[in-house]
Amino acid sequence: MIKRILYRFLPVCLLIIGFVGCKDDDAELALPKTVPLKVEANATSFVMGEKMVLTVKVFDAKNPELVSNEDFDVYLTAKDGEKDVSKTLFKSFPSMVTFPKGEKSMDIELPIIDNGLEPKAKLYVNVISFVRGYTMTDPTVPIVVSDHHYTVVSLKNNSDNTINEGETFTVQAQAPVAVTSDMDINITIPEDQKRFYESPLPIKLTLKAGAKSGEVTFRTIHNPELTQDEKLTLNFSTVEDVLYPLDNEKIEVTMKEIDVMGTKLLDERWVYEHPAIPFASSDNYKAKVDELYGLQSVKMQEMNEHPNADLAAAGWKFYNAWEFHGISVSPPMWSDNNTWNNKVPQFLAARNTVIAQNHAAIINTQFSNITDEGYLRMIQMKVPSTATAPASGARDYGTAAFYACGTGSAWASNNQLILEGCRMEIRARFRGERNGFNMGMWLISDEAGTQQYYSEIDILENPVGSAAGNKAHQTFHGKPAGATEKSSKTANREIEMGDWNIYWLEWRSGEELAMGINGEETVCLKKSEWKEEDWTFTNEKNPKGLKFILTMGAPSPWALGESNGTTINGVWTANPGWDTGFANFTNYDQDRDNPAIPRMEIDWIRTYINKTSKSEYEGGRTRNGNKYY
Known part of the structure; x- marks a missing residue:
């Protein structure tokens, strides 16, 4: 009966308040102003048995001393694509935690399972944070979880593994975390392929302690005789098979013969002798084009003739x-x-x-x-x-x-x-x-x-x-x-x-x-x-x-x-x-x-x-x- 009376008369009361207004001494205090938030992780690559630490912090560049002025809830999920892995990949994963009033940051520990992942299997997981009513910078933290921290060896800036005869190429090794001590990767080349390189040949690639990458450069020889494209093989091995095993133990590089031109329709060298070499304006020519690619960029200015003689003549x-x-x-x-x-x-x-x-x-x-x-x-x-x-x-x-x-x-x-x-x-x-x-x-x-x-x-x-x-x-x-x-x-x-x-x-x-x-x-x-x-x-x-x-x-x-x-x-x-x-x-x-x-x-x-x-x-x-x- 009491509820019925309240529901019947409450709208009338609200209407009266709307017409009369509120006195200053009856006013309630304004709700606490929300603070900007940021999420960070202690790493982006993890292996079984490690612990991910997610840090939620108050972050305002203009007011670095700012702290939270109320308790608020942080909601968490972890997804591999559309699949929720919060309960299967982690030993414990809270769906919600409370950020306390007056604090600047809070750590959330997310221990990863000790076993269950297949060798070399990699899970790409997004750990997502959400706070209702708050602005959060980078709420999604992408991580990779595997059974080991695998080191990947590849050609730098060359996903095709293709070079021209006589060019240099750089082999790089990248570990997902900084190595704790010098890590040597031995490089061997088949005997019958050593003739394609300048001597001496690199035989080792080293990741220095505290580094996540290392590299060495190979120089091939230009053979003016008409031959054919060649397949170059580089084999890799390391004694660091426990901490940072190799994800791949071989790279095959295609070295293209440059002295044989294809048809005008199929060969881009009918337009540029070296099509992959970038142009650079006067200002950018002084920047890092050459350093980045290991190539001599072409300095171009407005109204320069086309580098192709026939097109320049036209x-x-x-x-x-x-x-x-x-x-x-x-x-x-x-x-x-x-x-x-x-x-x-x-x-x-x-x-x-x-x-x-x-x-x-x-x-x-x-x-x-x-x-x-x-x-x-x-x-x-x-x-x-x-x-x-x-x-x-x-x-x-x-x-x-x-x-x-x-x-x-x-x-x-x-x-x-x-x-x-x-x-x-x-x-x-x-x-x-x-x-x-x-x-x-x-x-x-x-x-x-x-x-x-x-x-x-x-x-x-x-x-x-x-x-x-x-x-x-x-x-x-x-x-x-x-x-x-x-x-x-x-x-x-x-x-x-x-x-x-x-x-x-x-x-x-x-x-x-x-x-x-x-x-x-x-x-x-x-x-x-x-x-x-x-x-x-x-x-x-x-x-x-x-x-x-x-x-x-x-x-x-x-x-x-x-x-x-x-x-x-x-x-x-x-x-x-x-x-x-x-x-x-x-x-x-x-x-x-x-x-x-x-x-x-x-x-x-x-x-x-x-x-x-x-x-x-x-x-x-x-x-x-x-x-x-």
């Missing part, structure tokens, strides 16, 4: 470049202050359109990275993701997509201008299980509502599947805005998409364009071939230039065939099973570098112009003047 002069080399310069080439510690290019913006996110959410901070080897890697994974504005909703996949240019502004993403008189070159390769994908590097007109004409240049499309095969397609499209049909001209070629190739466009004038691969022109388009109203490839019809785009575009009916999917409300969806080969790799931390993951890799993008000056080419248009090369 009038092409250097205009700009995005090199993606992994050095920190000013202004910075990348932003890496994100949860996944990826380096995301500053000069490319997110192509997060609704159409681009029909299948996968575009999250460039997670699914792209400028690698230590000096190229941009874009991947797509079956990791549940949320589409970003202007799209919305959950997606089974996450991916990356970028655009730049064509904005007529001084944003960093408008660092280049693509206009009449431009030659654009892209050094790229496409890898992983790509069935169903249509990876693209393309250009389109500005997409503003006032744009009256539509131009599209597909410098490369690579539809892969039963309907399309695995070819490099290069296509021109043009039409007035709003027209239902467009004029097109295309070429496609059989090449090895997984190798580095140079794909290029020459917008020679307002009346002629051409595209090609490496040293071969594959398609040329002239104004005389098209209807007058469909010819849109002029500065007049593209006053802001063309927008440059990188997309992965899976799955594709062009690649798989319309019959291998279902169309509902105009949206085509591939049948289940289209992603066989990579769909099971769903643990981002563990699988992101798996060879099966579909990926697009860009080494560099360079532009040249055929005008007498940069100002003549730009025609007063606005662009960002920073140098990202």
Whole structure:
């Protein structure tokens, strides 16, 4: 009865209070102000029987003496992908702990199980902290748990294990934790392969006490006689098999013969003698390009002649470049202050359109990275993701997509201008299980509502599947805005998409364009071939230039065939099973570098112009003047 009376009269009381107001002496004290938090771990690599210590601390750079002003609860989880391992990987793992009032930090001990992991099995686990109502920096701590601290031997900045004859290469060893004493790794080379190296040969690689890595350099000999590619084998052993055993005991290196040129279509050296060597501007030339790669970078300045003699004779002069080399310069080439510690290019913006996110959410901070080897890697994974504005909703996949240019502004993403008189070159390769994908590097007109004409240049499309095969397609499209049909001209070629190739466009004038691969022109388009109203490839019809785009575009009916999917409300969806080969790799931390993951890799993008000056080419248009090369 009492409850009924209270419920009946409480709304009336609240209403009266709302009209009358509160006296100052009746006011309650304000709730305690939340403090910023940070989470750290005592290590990122653990073995069975060790103890992880998670430290939750109050962290305010402007007020280092700040402490918590109330008790609050910290909720914890540990996940291997989507699987909860908090009760199976740890001896004890609290789901919630209380951070006490007046404290600056609190340690949470998480002892790891003593046995049960298979030899060399590695669990990639995210330990996640959450506090309701509080801001927490880096709430997810990724760790690796195994039966031992394995030492990995690899080629530095060379995941392909491929070099050219006569080049040097560096072998590095990396332990997940600092070694407690000097660790020697013995290196042996088959007797019949020693002739490929300069003497003396390194026979030992050492990780010094307190260090997590060590390295040695090998120098190969250039044999001017025409031979063939060679397989070089390096074998490793160590006496530290108990504390820091080797994860791998052998590396095979492919040494390519450099004195035999392939066809113009298949060999990128028809464009550059050394395509992998990065360009560097005057300022960045003094930085760490050479130190990082062990190569002599090419110092380039605006209006320098093209390094290729034939292209220089044709009038092409250097205009700009995005090199993606992994050095920190000013202004910075990348932003890496994100949860996944990826380096995301500053000069490319997110192509997060609704159409681009029909299948996968575009999250460039997670699914792209400028690698230590000096190229941009874009991947797509079956990791549940949320589409970003202007799209919305959950997606089974996450991916990356970028655009730049064509904005007529001084944003960093408008660092280049693509206009009449431009030659654009892209050094790229496409890898992983790509069935169903249509990876693209393309250009389109500005997409503003006032744009009256539509131009599209597909410098490369690579539809892969039963309907399309695995070819490099290069296509021109043009039409007035709003027209239902467009004029097109295309070429496609059989090449090895997984190798580095140079794909290029020459917008020679307002009346002629051409595209090609490496040293071969594959398609040329002239104004005389098209209807007058469909010819849109002029500065007049593209006053802001063309927008440059990188997309992965899976799955594709062009690649798989319309019959291998279902169309509902105009949206085509591939049948289940289209992603066989990579769909099971769903643990981002563990699988992101798996060879099966579909990926697009860009080494560099360079532009040249055929005008007498940069100002003549730009025609007063606005662009960002920073140098990202």
